[in-house]
Amino acid sequence: MGTESIAGLTSVIVVAADSGPLLRSCVESILAARxxxxxxxxxxASGDGVVEQVEAAHRADARLRVLRNAGNLGFGPACNRGAAQAVGDVFVLLNPDCIAPHDFIGRVRAALSSDPRIGMLGVQVTDTDGRPARGNRRRDPTLRRALATLTGLARLEARWPAWQGVEMPPANGAGVETVEAVSGACMILPRAAFERVGGFDEGYFLHAEDLDLCRRVRDAGWRVAIDPGTRVAHAQGSSSRARPLFVARHKHRGMWRYFTKFDPAARNPLLRAAVWLGIWSHFVTAGLLKSARRR
Structure with missing residues (x-):
């Protein structure tokens, strides 16, 4: 899929799309690693000038390479372009509004080395105040689980496991733990696993491509896990505030694509139609509310 790899080298792939000034901090945090x-x-195809600022500030650092796309390809396709040019034996896919600690690379490589079956590793993604974000420890978002989460019935899963939601309850231990999906803000994969599954499904533009990748890594026989002892701060949504409706539309498209690919409920025509109507009704309603708030 890509070039020959160099053992012991980590390839960090960051996708920018008018990501704003936090991109500078993200790059600085990665390049501070030893x-x-x-x-x-x-x-x-960013137009905010920040990528050019980053390139100028780190021109002397040969570790930084800037790859430019002629247009906005979406997150997954852009990650695939980066992976095709990468030479590391481990890939870190990091959002442009994330700040990593200086020992981040060493920690995640140690976690991967603890079990050669790990094909996808997540970390404890937090907000800027250090609070754990949603989505760090997830299950596959089947229709049943999504409804349990939306209705609040997931709060009863300790008593009635049939009503388990998408979010998994907090872990009891502190070690590396098996999950079904991790946060797309920071994903770490051995190069071999990424190439085995063919990288991201480029049918997604934004949203749910991370869930799709986790699912296919598991289906290929690898383990998806999280290292809760390693933290990354994420200023969630900073890249999407300028175009909320654009982002929302692609998020809903991603939800629909994931549902039709993986959920057995999609084989039922009535459920399929109901989910399609629910997804796009939610998009319209959310769009109207956002427009009203902006006015």
């Missing part, structure tokens, strides 16, 4: 790495900054 471990062998390369940073591939894949620019989806």
């Amino acid at each position: 471990d062998p790495l390369e940073l591939l900054l894949v620019d989806n």
Whole structure:
């Protein structure tokens, strides 16, 4: 899929799309690491000038490479372009509004090395105040689980496991733990696992491509896990505030694509139609509310 890899080198792939000034902090946090790495900054035709600022500030650092796309390809396709140019044996897929600690690379490589069956590793993604974010420890978002989460019935799963939701309850231990899906804000994969599954499904533009990748990694026989002892701060949504309706539309498209690919309920025509109507009704309603608030 890509070039020959270099053992012990970590390829950090960051996709920018008018991501704003936090991109500078993200790049600085990665380049502050002492471990062998390369940073591939894949620019989806940003117009805010920040990618150029980053490139100028780190021109002397050979570890940084900027790859430019002629248009906005979406997150997954841009990650695939970066992976095709990467030379590391481990890939870190990091959102442009994430800040990583200086020992991040060493910690995640140690976690991967603890079990060669790990094909996808997540970390404890937090908000800027250090509170754990949603989505760190997830299950596959089947229709039943999504409804349990939306209705609040998931709160009863300790008593009635049939009503388990998408979010998994907090872990009891502190070690690396098996989950079904991790946060798309920070995903770490051995190069071999990424290439085995063919990278991201480019039918997604934004949202749910991370869930899709986790699912296919598991289906290929690898373990999806999280290392809760390693933290990354995420200023969630900073890349999407300028175009909320654009982002929302692609999020809903991603939800629909995931449902039709993986959920057995999609084989039922009535359920399929109901889910389609529910997804796009939610998009319209949310869009109207956002427009009203902006006015």
